[in-house]
Amino acid sequence: MTDITLHRRGPGAYATAFLGIAWRELLRFVHQRERFIAALVRPLVWLFIFAAGFRAVLGLSIIPPYQTYILYEVYVVPGLCAMIQLFNGMQSSLSMVYDRETGAMRTLLVSPFPRWFLLGSKLLAGVFVSVLQVYAFLAIAWAWGIEPPVWGFLAVLPALVLSGLMLGALGLLISSTIRQLENFAGVMNFVIFPMFFASTALYPLWRLRESSTLLHDIALFNPFTHAVELIRFALYLRFEPLAFAVVTGCTLLFFGAAVFMYDPSKGLWRKRKA
Amino acid sequence: MTHALEVAGVSHAFGRVQALRDVSFTVPQGRFVALLGPNGAGKTTLFSLITRLYDSTSGTIRVAGHDARRQPGDALARLGVVFQSRALDLDLTLRQNLLYHAALHGIPRRIALPRIDEVAALVGLEDKVGTRVSTLSGGQQRRAEIARALLHRPELLLLDEATVGLDVRARADVVALVRQLVAGGVSTLWATHVLDEILPEDEVVVLHQGAVLAQGRATDLAGAAPLADAFLRLTREAA
Numbered sequence: 001m002t003d004i005t006l007h008r009r010g011p012g013a014y015a016t017a018f019l020g021i022a023w024r025e026l027l028r029f030v031h032q033r034e035r036f037i038a039a040l041v042r043p044l045v046w047l048f049i050f051a052a053g054f055r056a057v058l059g060l061s062i063i064p065p066y067q068t069y070i071l072y073e074v075y076v077v078p079g080l081c082a083m084i085q086l087f088n089g090m091q092s093s094l095s096m097v098y099d100r101e102t103g104a105m106r107t108l109l110v111s112p113f114p115r116w117f118l119l120g121s122k123l124l125a126g127v128f129v130s131v132l133q134v135y136a137f138l139a140i141a142w143a144w145g146i147e148p149p150v151w152g153f154l155a156v157l158p159a160l161v162l163s164g165l166m167l168g169a170l171g172l173l174i175s176s177t178i179r180q181l182e183n184f185a186g187v188m189n190f191v192i193f194p195m196f197f198a199s200t201a202l203y204p205l206w207r208l209r210e211s212s213t214l215l216h217d218i219a220l221f222n223p224f225t226h227a228v229e230l231i232r233f234a235l236y237l238r239f240e241p242l243a244f245a246v247v248t249g250c251t252l253l254f255f256g257a258a259v260f261m262y263d264p265s266k267g268l269w270r271k272r273k274a
Numbered sequence: 275m276t277h278a279l280e281v282a283g284v285s286h287a288f289g290r291v292q293a294l295r296d297v298s299f300t301v302p303q304g305r306f307v308a309l310l311g312p313n314g315a316g317k318t319t320l321f322s323l324i325t326r327l328y329d330s331t332s333g334t335i336r337v338a339g340h341d342a343r344r345q346p347g348d349a350l351a352r353l354g355v356v357f358q359s360r361a362l363d364l365d366l367t368l369r370q371n372l373l374y375h376a377a378l379h380g381i382p383r384r385i386a387l388p389r390i391d392e393v394a395a396l397v398g399l400e401d402k403v404g405t406r407v408s409t410l411s412g413g414q415q416r417r418a419e420i421a422r423a424l425l426h427r428p429e430l431l432l433l434d435e436a437t438v439g440l441d442v443r444a445r446a447d448v449v450a451l452v453r454q455l456v457a458g459g460v461s462t463l464w465a466t467h468v469l470d471e472i473l474p475e476d477e478v479v480v481l482h483q484g485a486v487l488a489q490g491r492a493t494d495l496a497g498a499a500p501l502a503d504a505f506l507r508l509t510r511e512a513a
Contacts, residue, residue, distance in 0.1 A: 009347060013380025020377020024363070024370075031365040103361030110325045111378035112351035118378075265329035265343075 009113065017113050018121045025125035039087060039133045040140075043080035047141060051076045063204055065236035077146050078232035079201025081134045081156075082224065085164045088130035090192055092122070093171030097178050109262075116259045123172055123255070127164035134160055152235040159234035163227035166247050169254035170223075176261035199225040223250040276339035278303050278430040278461030279324070284333030286319055293319040295485040297333070301430060301463050306456040308472045308492075309465040310505065311481035317465040318358060320481070321434045325355055338429040351379065354423030358434040360415060364408035368399065368418055371407060372425055379426040386425070393421040397451055413444025417451060424455070431455065431462045437471065445471075469502045482509050 029036065051073040062069060099105040108118055138153065174187055198218045200208075205225075209216040219225050223246060230243035279301035286294040294316045301307045311317050323330045324337070326346050334341060340348040362371050369390055376386035394400045397417040402410060410418060416436060423431055433452065437445040449471055456462050464471070472478060474493040479486055487508050488495055496504040 009351075009380050012382070016377050016380050016382050020374050023377070024366075024374045027366055027370060028363065103357045103359035104363065106325065106327060106355075106357050107361045107375065108378065109327060110350055110353065110355055112347040112349075113378070113380070114347070264326050264346075 014113065014117065017111065017117070018124075021108075021118070021121040022125040022128065025122070025129060029129050035091070036133065036136075039084055039091075040136055042087065043084055043137050044140060046076065046080055046083070047073060047144065047146075061206075063206070065233045065238040065240075073144070074146050075204070076202060077138070077141050077148075078235055079199070079228045081137065081160065081231050081235075082163055082167075082201060082228045083196060084133050084137060085127075085130045085160070085167045085227070086192060086196060086224065088126065088133065088164070089167035089169075089171035090174070090187060091171075092126040092168060093175035093178075093187075096122075096172070096175035100175075115262050115264075119172060119259060119262060120255070123165065123168045126168045126171075127161055130164045130168070131157070131160050148235045149237055152237055155237050156231060156234045159230045162244070162247050162251065163230055166223060166227055166251040166254065169251050169258060172258040173254050173261065176258055195222060195224040198222055199228055201225075201228050223247065226250075276303075277301060277336070278305075278338055279463060280334075280336040281320070281324075282334050282336075284320070284323060284330045284335060286323060286328075286330045293484050294323075294330070297481070297484075297486050299479045299486060299489055301461050303429075304456075304459045304461055305477060306453075306462045306464065307477045307479060309463055309479050309481060310467070310469070310472065311465075312467050312509065315467075315481045316484040317467075317481060318434060319484075321355075321357075321432060321465065324432060325353065326350060351426070352429040354426065354428035354431045356416070356419045356423050356431075356433045356436050358436075358438060360419070362407045362415060362418060362422075365406065367404055367406055368394065368410070368421075369403045371418070372403075372422055375422045375425055381426060389425060390421075393424050396424065396455075397421040398447075411444065413440050413447055416440060416444070416448050420448070420451060420455075424460070429461060431460050432465075433462065434465045435467070436464070437466070437468065469505060472501060474501075480505065480508055 055072045066074075096105060099108070108122070109115065111118055170191075174191065178187070198215060199222050200219060201224070205216060205219060208219050226243040226246035229240050230247050233240040233243065277300040281300070282298050284294055284297045285292070297316075297320065299307070309317055309320070322328060324335055324342065326342055326349070329343055334343070335349075336342065337349040338352045340352065342349040363374070366374075372390045372393070373383065373386055376383075376389070381389070390403065391400065394403050397420050399414060399417055399421060402414065402418075407415060407418065420433075420436070431452075436452070437448050440448065452462060452464065466472070472492050474491075474496075476492045477490070478492045478495060479489045480495070481487070492501055495501070
């Protein structure tokens with residue numbers, strides 16, 4: 001009864017598989033409306049409450065890419081965009097750990113397509129969802145009076161895709177190392193919070209140096225900082241080569257490591273029962 | 275003639291724990307083979323190796339003649355799997371679940387849609403295709419997973435403890451369905467620890483503590499005694 005023709009995996013079959021994986025991510029996303037709302041409420045709370053409260057406390061000098069004095073709310077918006085993507089990346093990694101516990105992960109991995117392709121498709125699908133969330137947030141921020149140049153909304157798209165890929169690949173890598181869902185709380189404490197707070201999402205680098213050179217150095221080496229700066233500069237129609245290089249490099253590194261970890265003969269899976 | 279599944283000299287260890295020791299057996303084309311073993315015998319490890327969740331430490335596994343390590347894509351394309359843990363998206367309909375699976379095998383929508391109706395009818399769920407999976411009963415979900423495993427027309431069907439957690443009626447339905455598929459020519463490896471799912475004329479591979487203790491027809495293994503007694507005797511001798 002075997003249908004041999006289907007075993008030839010040409011470009012069309014790859015496209016079918018990718019669209020199928022993306023379509024499932026989107027369907028799941030649509031079905032989990034709470035997830036969308038939660039992803040949106042989090043940065044809005046930061047914007048409406050935290051940033052508004054700190055407006056008076058934190059004075060900002062003119063730093064690139066801004067050409068004038070800006071309000072603190074304006075400063076934090078790119079960081080909050082990156083935060084959405086950070087949470088999204090960790091969320092999809094959480095769902096992969098969950099999938100592995102339920103067996104849905106195995107369904108994906110018994111597909112005849114190469115693993116790098118399956119993981120890459122899942123990653124790209126997750127990035128698509130995170131970009132949608134960021135645009136919803138930017139629209140609300142616009143209504144709140146945070147108005148970057150109109151073309152910035154277009155220019156930020158490639159930056160969002162790239163930063164989404166980096167954070168998603170990090171989530172993928174983490175999902176390959178976590179064995180159980182319970183361990184995920186550790187990810188919050190050891191990955192999300194340090195990455196977010198020790199970065200330029202909430203305060204510029206020169207401010208950090210004033211209080212602690214160590215913190216400044218940590219933030220400088222934090223890939224999340226570069227994701228934030230890439231988004232910030234793109235939103236104001238500027239290209240930041242260092243951030244681009246770091247984010248691209250980290251994406252390749254994290255994704256390569258994740259593919260290695262999910263490889264049947266190399267990764268950690270072979271050493272333990274999954 | 276190539277076998278649907280050929281396992282030759284397969285060993286696997288998790289660190290120092292030896293999960294499988296020199297396991298060899300075959301599933302001939304169109305035949306039903308029961309992999310019988312208590313919990314912890316290594317059945318799930320063996321399934322993970324066949325489905326390439328990880329590679330074996332040594333030995334070879336061939337699915338319809340394709341080496342799982344050297345030609346993983348070709349081997350996996352010929353494999354239909356029902357895992358022990360449930361693996362359907364509960365929020366999605368049965369059709370959406372099956373379309374996703376079809377996509378994972380590179381089967382485009384226009385071919386997948388009529389085939390979904392076909393396999394759904396085969397497992398008796400033709401009127402549930404548009405239903406959310408969360409509203410299906412445990413037995414129906416199992417049958418849906420069998421439909422999914424058949425969607426890409428595999429040469430070998432693997433079922434890992436497919437009746438676990440089902441009530442008596444649902445269990446009987448699933449067993450009957452698989453028997454019917456085998457009669458239709460589907461080669462099947464059925465892992466179980468439940469002895470009454472095995473018929474006297476079935477080919478049985480007894481796995482215990484990671485090694486094959488015995489293999490052959492159930493009646494030949496059991497002799498005059500009931501299969502359960504033979505099984506207990508074998509595992510006691512090995513222990």
